[in-house]
Each structure stands twice: as structure tokens, then as C-alpha cells.
Amino acid sequence: MIWCVEDDNSIRDIEIYTLKSTGFDARGFEDGDSFWKELVSTDTLPELVLMDIMLPGEDGITLLKKMREMPKTEDIPVIMATAKGMEFDKVQSLDTGADDYLVKPFGMMEMVSRIKAVLRRCSPKKKEHIYSNGDIHMNVDGHIVSIDGRVINLTFKEYEMLKLFLSNQGIVYTRDQLLSEIWGVDYFGETRTVDMHIKTLRQKLGESGKCIKTVRNVGYRMETFIE
Structure with a gap:
């Protein structure tokens, strides 16, 4: 399950549609508050979070920092969506613990490719039993x-x-x-x-x-x- 945190309804809808059409389960959140409330209460955590930095209420960087500080969510892969030309946002995202970033506007196939790459990279390595x-x-x-x-x-x-x-x-x-x-x-x-x-x-x-x-x-x- 991929969670998409994006306040723009049209962008969020197409993200979810694309993910579902490429074999993923996906769910959308329009703001950081609803995302965080669900994240801390659910027993079924997302495989990955795609999160916009600019959100109503708490911004993406703040939410990412809170995720990395909580044992329950510290290992969930996160891809941050940053605005074009905002170099500081990209650096801050990676320094805070993001696994990758996408620069808006980005293509949906690029989004899917980045998500697959992060999931491969973050999946636990097989151990011998x-x-x-x-x-x-x-x-x-x-x-x-x-x-x-x-x-x-x-x-x-x-x-x-x-x-x-x-x-x-x-x-x-x-x-x-x-x-x-x-x-x-x-x-x-x-x-x-x-x-x-x-x-x-x-x-x-x-x-x-x-x-x-x-x-x-x-x-x-x-x-x-x-x-």
C-alpha cells in the first residue's frame, strides 16, 4: 500500500489512479493532519509514503521528521515531492531522512519508477535461516x-x-x-x-x-x- 499525501486533488487523484493501474494499492490524504492521525492509529502501515513538502497545517518536512523519530514509523520509505528550483527543500528532505525526492511537475511513469526503485532498495535483505x-x-x-x-x-x-x-x-x-x-x-x-x-x-x-x-x-x- 502506497500512501500519497498531496493537497491538490487533481494531482492526488492521478497519482492514485496511476499507482493502482500499475499494480499497487494506493490511498490518498489531502493534508498532513489526516495522514498523521491515520498513521499513528493504524495497525497496517504503508509500504511507502509519497509526500508533498507544501501541505496545509504541518508541512512534509515536519511530518517526515516525526516519522523518523517514532519507532513504529522510522523505517517506512518516504519520497518527498519538492517544487522546481527549491534546492534547499531537496537537501533538507534527504538530510531529514527521505529516501528519494521528485521535482514537480513530474511524470507519472517517473513516479512509479522511483517508487519501485526505493522499494527494492529498502526491502529487507534475505537472510539464511x-x-x-x-x-x-x-x-x-x-x-x-x-x-x-x-x-x-x-x-x-x-x-x-x-x-x-x-x-x-x-x-x-x-x-x-x-x-x-x-x-x-x-x-x-x-x-x-x-x-x-x-x-x-x-x-x-x-x-x-x-x-x-x-x-x-x-x-x-x-x-x-x-x-
């Missing part, structure tokens, strides 16, 4: 499990069980819970299936498999290795 315990390391993105750097081959169920234990170390799972989590709620097999998979998983993990503990009359848990 790594779980570990002692010598056991699991790269979820690569679907790779290794013991002390040596890759081991697990069946799908063994992998899912190990992932569950690694991501919930210290938590006890009953056999029925493991059946539900790994095999699905509609699985009607015997809990003996769980015991067999625990056995083969421990074998493949070698010495590291000792961290999977049997909790008598309850189920299994993974203890965290203490370095």
Missing part, C-alpha cells in the same frame, strides 16, 4: 544438514523432525504431538513410527544424536549442547 546445536547445523534455505561440517543425508520426515527439535530446543514433544506436527493431523499411524524415526535420526547424527533425549512416559526433547 540457520539452526544449530553443538556440531549440528541446519541451513533451512539450502535444505542442508551437517555435523561438524560434514553433510548428512536425512529422509524428509527425519529432516522435519530435526528442524522441529532445533527450533524448539528444551521443549518436550509427546509422540502424538510429533505425529501431528510431522505427519499431519489426519495421520492415523502408530506412535511406534515416531520411535523408529527417532532411532534412525540419532544414528545418522552420531555422537550429536545424544542431544535428543527420551522423556520417560512422555516423549522426546532436544537438549542444548553447552559449549
Whole structure:
């Protein structure tokens, strides 16, 4: 969702129309007061704000500064719309924390291109999902499990069980819970299936498999290795 803060109705309408016609959701605000009231009260924050500097009531620079000072809104990308020839406005916008600026009058396709570029630049970088315990390391993105750097081959169920234990170390799972989590709620097999998979998983993990503990009359848990 892109929020457009612009007091000129015709400009705001065409901004919203263009954004919607190019695949974005968009919403308009005619002044800073209505924008700020919605921003601080909503649970669904905008992906980006396109904001004119010259607004009735609080101006765009003041609103931008308030956004950057509030934890809830400090990371929302903002593109400021500045008047032609107003070099100070551009500098002040960037110094206050704007991610980009557009000089009026600007073309709608330029606006869309700038918005896409800022969203790409500000999107969080993908991180590898790594779980570990002692010598056991699991790269979820690569679907790779290794013991002390040596890759081991697990069946799908063994992998899912190990992932569950690694991501919930210290938590006890009953056999029925493991059946539900790994095999699905509609699985009607015997809990003996769980015991067999625990056995083969421990074998493949070698010495590291000792961290999977049997909790008598309850189920299994993974203890965290203490370095």
C-alpha cells in the first residue's frame, strides 16, 4: 500500500489512479493532519509514503521528521515531492531522512519508477535461516544438514523432525504431538513410527544424536549442547 499525501486533488487523484493501474494499492490524504492521525492509529502501515513538502497545517518536512523519530514509523520509505528550483527543500528532505525526492511537475511513469526503485532498495535483505546445536547445523534455505561440517543425508520426515527439535530446543514433544506436527493431523499411524524415526535420526547424527533425549512416559526433547 502506497500512501500519497498531496493537497491538490487533481494531482492526488492521478497519482492514485496511476499507482493502482500499475499494480499497487494506493490511498490518498489531502493534508498532513489526516495522514498523521491515520498513521499513528493504524495497525497496517504503508509500504511507502509519497509526500508533498507544501501541505496545509504541518508541512512534509515536519511530518517526515516525526516519522523518523517514532519507532513504529522510522523505517517506512518516504519520497518527498519538492517544487522546481527549491534546492534547499531537496537537501533538507534527504538530510531529514527521505529516501528519494521528485521535482514537480513530474511524470507519472517517473513516479512509479522511483517508487519501485526505493522499494527494492529498502526491502529487507534475505537472510539464511540457520539452526544449530553443538556440531549440528541446519541451513533451512539450502535444505542442508551437517555435523561438524560434514553433510548428512536425512529422509524428509527425519529432516522435519530435526528442524522441529532445533527450533524448539528444551521443549518436550509427546509422540502424538510429533505425529501431528510431522505427519499431519489426519495421520492415523502408530506412535511406534515416531520411535523408529527417532532411532534412525540419532544414528545418522552420531555422537550429536545424544542431544535428543527420551522423556520417560512422555516423549522426546532436544537438549542444548553447552559449549
